[in-house]
Amino acid sequence: MNILMYSHDTYGLGHIRRSMALAQNILAEEHNILILTGSPIVGRFDFPHGIDFVRIPGMIKQNNDLYVPHSIKVAPEMALAIRQNIILATAKAFKPSLFLVDKAPLGLKREVVPTLRWLREHCPQTHVVLGLRDIMDSPESTITEWRKKNIYEALDTLYSEIWVYGSRDIYDPVREYDIPAHIAPKMHFTGYIPRQIPRFQHRPRLRHGMNIAPGEKLVLVTAGGGGDGYKVVDTYLTMLETLPHPPFKSMIVTGPMLAENLYDQLAARARKLKVRICKFYRKMEKAILAADCVVSMGGYNTMCEIVCAARPSLIIPRSVPREEQLIRARLFAARGLLEYIPWETVEPAPMLERIVKLLHEPGPYEAALADFPMTAFEIINQRIQSFGAQA
Numbered sequence: 001m002n003i004l005m006y007s008h009d010t011y012g013l014g015h016i017r018r019s020m021a022l023a024q025n026i027l028a029e030e031h032n033i034l035i036l037t038g039s040p041i042v043g044r045f046d047f048p049h050g051i052d053f054v055r056i057p058g059m060i061k062q063n064n065d066l067y068v069p070h071s072i073k074v075a076p077e078m079a080l081a082i083r084q085n086i087i088l089a090t091a092k093a094f095k096p097s098l099f100l101v102d103k104a105p106l107g108l109k110r111e112v113v114p115t116l117r118w119l120r121e122h123c124p125q126t127h128v129v130l131g132l133r134d135i136m137d138s139p140e141s142t143i144t145e146w147r148k149k150n151i152y153e154a155l156d157t158l159y160s161e162i163w164v165y166g167s168r169d170i171y172d173p174v175r176e177y178d179i180p181a182h183i184a185p186k187m188h189f190t191g192y193i194p195r196q197i198p199r200f201q202h203r204p205r206l207r208h209g210m211n212i213a214p215g216e217k218l219v220l221v222t223a224g225g226g227g228d229g230y231k232v233v234d235t236y237l238t239m240l241e242t243l244p245h246p247p248f249k250s251m252i253v254t255g256p257m258l259a260e261n262l263y264d265q266l267a268a269r270a271r272k273l274k275v276r277i278c279k280f281y282r283k284m285e286k287a288i289l290a291a292d293c294v295v296s297m298g299g300y301n302t303m304c305e306i307v308c309a310a311r312p313s314l315i316i317p318r319s320v321p322r323e324e325q326l327i328r329a330r331l332f333a334a335r336g337l338l339e340y341i342p343w344e345t346v347e348p349a350p351m352l353e354r355i356v357k358l359l360h361e362p363g364p365y366e367a368a369l370a371d372f373p374m375t376a377f378e379i380i381n382q383r384i385q386s387f388g389a390q391a
Contacts, residue, residue: 001388003033004096006087006115008059008108015102016042017301018133018165021193022100023051025377026384034094036087038108040070041256044280054090056083059108067108084111091115098127098387100163105130105154116158127160127387132173133300134166134192137322139176146177155183161383162187165300165376170331188383191375193301195308197285206290210251217248217359220291224299226255226279230262231343232297232316237269239348248359251287252277285309293358295351298325298340307337310369312358314351318343336368 003026007019016039023033027050035042035053042053057079058070069079087107091099099119106113119126136142146152155162164173168189173179179187198206212218221236223229233254240246252270254263256279263279270277281287288294289309296302298317306313315338317325329340339354358365 001031001097001384002094003031003098003100004091004094005033005035005100005102006107006112007035007037007039007102008104008111015039016045018131018193019102020045021195021301022131022376022380024048024196026381027051034090034096036090038070038083041280044282046282054086056086059083080109080111083108084114087112088115088118091119095123096126098129098384100129100131101159102131103133103136105151105159106149113154113158116154120158128158129383130155130159130162132162132164133324134164134173135171135324135327136173136177137324138327139178141323142177152180152183155186156180159186163380163383164189165191165193167191167373170335171327188379190379190383191373192307193304193376194374195285195305197289197305197308200289200310203289206286210287210290212249212290217292218290219248219250219293219295219355219359220287221250221252221295222284222288222297222302223253223255223258224297224302226258228318229255229258229297230266231346232295233266235316235346235348235351236295237266237273237275239352240273240275241269242348243352246273248292248355250275251291253281253284253287254279256280292362293355295355297343298329300324300328303328303332304374307369307372308374310366312362312365312369313338314354314358315340316343316346336364337372338365 005019005023007015016037019035023035027033027048031050033051036056037053038056038058040058042055057072059067059079060070061067068076072079101112116128119128164187174184174187221233223232233252240250252275254266258279267277285305288305288311291311294306294311294313296313296315298315315329317329317340319326326342332338333340339358341350
């Protein structure tokens with residue numbers, strides 16, 4: 001089966017990391033998987049045999065509606081035209097049995113619509129699936145945007161199925177986003193997407209390899225892609241700077257999209273504190289498992305990694321330009337899975353207080369996390385197998 005995946009990747013690492021996790025776990029001997037992506041760092045990931053990517057020109061989101069080219073010095077309209085043509089040409093040549101679109105039903109600025117229409121007309125046997133994370137945004141904002149952009153019509157006419165990478169018991173987009181009754185049956189709740197976390201018994205070896213002494217506590221700070229993570233890292237370093245002798249070891253991963261001048265400022269402060277800092281860490285899953293506490297923003301993928309590793313965490317969710325992270329943090333905190341402080345109000349003293357609590361009382365969080373179901377791969381593979389049975 002030829003599987004084509006579209007990931008517009010205009011901000012952060014979330015889309016490409018989600019697509020990579022899905023591709024690696026639905027890969028079978030009879031599958032060929034191509035990922036269409038605008039991620040500027042896609043080449044840093046390890047691609048197993050059977051998976052490859054088609055790089056489209058990168059775009060950067062400046063706000064919810066404004067996107068500009070990441071590198072090439074051309075008008076946004078030209079960059080979008082190039083992306084649209086590459087997407088359509090790839091679909092025509094590859095002729096996928098499954099076309100999986102990540103998050104954006106129409107693509108960036110409707111760039112995937114010509115491909116969706118071509119597949120409907122020329123390859124009606126292709127299963128066209130929209131993959132949505134658990135939470136898109138607040139109900140009010142999402143409904144307004146979807147009505148304005150005719151998203152409900154697209155869900156009705158252009159997609160065979162909609163996969164929601166979350167649990168309806170935790171957040172129900174059918175109700176929250178006012179999904180019409182004739183579209184709701186298309187929606188399949190897969191559960192959250194697990195990550196390839198090393199087995200827990202390997203944790204001592206991982207910690208030894210990271211020079212963490214027995215009994216020493218490690219706090220891992222990660223800001224996702226880094227584009228909006230400066231405040232989290234800055235607050236954490238300010239917290240450390242108030243402590244004559246921090247009672248724990250620290251590691252900071254800022255994300256590769258943090259501006260160079262801001263990274264240099266943070267790195268200089270970290271070096272004075274003898275704290276390890278880097279922009280990108282290839283084996284993030286191992287670092288999360290090795291940590292005793294994770295301080296992070298509240299993006300979908302990082303949250304899935306933290307849950308899979310069953311690590312106590314302090315989440316600093318942003319609410320701009322979307323409230324998705326804040327909503328998710330509140331829901332997870334209500335289940336005893338984590339602690340959180342809103343991005344807008346985070347300060348060094350409350351941050352230290354929460355971290356100390358998580359380091360000294362990890363048991364309840366670890367127990368709640370260990371019982372959290374991560375079923376996406378099982379459900380998605382069942383759906384794909386059903387496509388083969390229908391063929």
